[in-house]
Amino acid sequence: MKILVTGGAGYIGSHTANRLLESGFEVVIFDKLTTGFRNAVPSNAKFIEGDIRNEAFLADVLISEKIDAVIHFAAKLNVKESTLKPLDYYDNNTGGVLTLLKAMETAKVQRIVFSSTAAIFGDKVQDRAIFEDDPKAPLNPYGYTKLMSEQILQDASNVGSIKYCALRYFNVAGASDSGNNGQRTADAFHLIHLGVQAAIGKRKNLQLFGTDYPTKDGTCVRDYIHVEDLADIHLLALQYLLAGGDSNYFNCGYGFGYSVREVIEMIKKVSNTDFPVIEGERRPGDAASLVADSSKLKSVLNWKPKRADLELICRSAYQWEKSLKE
Numbered sequence: 307m308k309i310l311v312t313g314g315a316g317y318i319g320s321h322t323a324n325r326l327l328e329s330g331f332e333v334v335i336f337d338k339l340t341t342g343f344r345n346a347v348p349s350n351a352k353f354i355e356g357d358i359r360n361e362a363f364l365a366d367v368l369i370s371e372k373i374d375a376v377i378h379f380a381a382k383l384n385v386k387e388s389t390l391k392p393l394d395y396y397d398n399n400t401g402g403v404l405t406l407l408k409a410m411e412t413a414k415v416q417r418i419v420f421s422s423t424a425a426i427f428g429d430k431v432q433d434r435a436i437f438e439d440d441p442k443a444p445l446n447p448y449g450y451t452k453l454m455s456e457q458i459l460q461d462a463s464n465v466g467s468i469k470y471c472a473l474r475y476f477n478v479a480g481a482s483d484s485g486n487n488g489q490r491t492a493d494a495f496h497l498i499h500l501g502v503q504a505a506i507g508k509r510k511n512l513q514l515f516g517t518d519y520p521t522k523d524g525t526c527v528r529d530y531i532h533v534e535d536l537a538d539i540h541l542l543a544l545q546y547l548l549a550g551g552d553s554n555y556f557n558c559g560y561g562f563g564y565s566v567r568e569v570i571e572m573i574k575k576v577s578n579t580d581f582p583v584i585e586g587e588r589r590p591g592d593a594a595s596l597v598a599d600s601s602k603l604k605s606v607l608n609w610k611p612k613r614a615d616l617e618l619i620c621r622s623a624y625q626w627e628k629s630l631k632e
């Protein structure tokens with residue numbers, strides 16, 4: 307079986323590509339290398355440089371490579387940038403899904419696993435874990451690009467032969483168990499990535515946005531999922547679709563959250579450093595708490611988390627960041 311992985315030169319895509327290869331799939335990575343890296347592509351995967359909005363080229367690739375299914379990671383994902391350049395985000399993320407689905411239709415490829423996000427939920431549910439069917443109310447254009455993409459997938463699936471799984475990731479972090487792969491993104495904007503960069507001295511300090519949220523210690527709470535556990539979920543979702551499973555969507559997290567302060571303390575512990583933390587005002591668009599209810603993932607896909615441990619996540623991210631510096 308041959309899988310096209312769009313965005314497979316990026317952080318989550320490259321980890322998933324490795325998992326697919328280990329499981330016996332052939333992998334073709336299709337990436338524009340905007341935020342991805344050529345050296346993140348596994349040596350036993352084929353690499354094709356291209357833009358997912360180039361429908362004709364994509365259709366050619368799907369046909370000539372005899373692709374059986376697609377895992378679609380390629381997207382822009384900087385929330386702040388999406389508020390400044392919303393049209394670029396709709397064009398790349400939502401427009402990209404449209405061209406990809408049209409190319410898949412031409413090439414008669416009918417299965418797709420899609421990278422969605424907890425950002426589709428906004429801040430409607432703050433006091434408990436979020437279920438798949440909870441209200442959707444994105445707080446920024448990035449979240450809307452993904453919610454609109456889910457809608458397009460659902461509409462296409464209702465009338466055609468496309469079957470999809472939308473995976474709504476909560477906060478993804480950590481590096482591979484082997485220490486050979488992790489987050490390379492030059493422009494870091496995720497807490498754990500920023501924190502480990504502060505710990506190794508790549509940044510002077512770490513900024514903490516908002517200390518007056520209605521949470522256990524006043525800082526935002528997030529559900530951090532290890533990138534390797536998330537790679538397992540992609541494999542399970544793909545196998546589910548290939549076995550004839552119907553279109554579906556899953557919240558991807560562990561079902562418990564940590565506050566920003568708890569994460570910072572953990573990074574300081576695993577790195578044995580005490581980098582400065584600058585406390586500031588809340589940032590617009592940040593929900594107080596985002597925690598996934600993952601019972602559907604466990605019951606339908608039989609997912610068993612293996613790395614639900616903040617210390618392990620922070621330690622692997624720290625060691626990876628240190629290895630990049632060395």
Ligand SMILES: NC(=O)c1ccc[n+]([C@@H]2O[C@H](COP(=O)([O-])OP(=O)(O)OC[C@H]3O[C@@H](n4cnc5c(N)ncnc54)[C@H](O)[C@@H]3O)[C@@H](O)[C@H]2O)c1
Nearest residue numbers: 313315316317318338339340341342357358380381421478
């Ligand atoms: N990292 C997270 O915490 C997180 C959380 C929720 C959802 N997601 C989603 O997961 C997916 C992967 O995120 P990531 O963290 O690995 O980011 P990343 O930036 O490392 O990877 C994205 C990849 O997509 C490629 N790309 C972007 N636009 C493209 C285009 N038009 N054509 C071809 N390639 C293109 C980039 O070059 C990059 O390799 C994204 O869809 C993102 O929205 C990530």
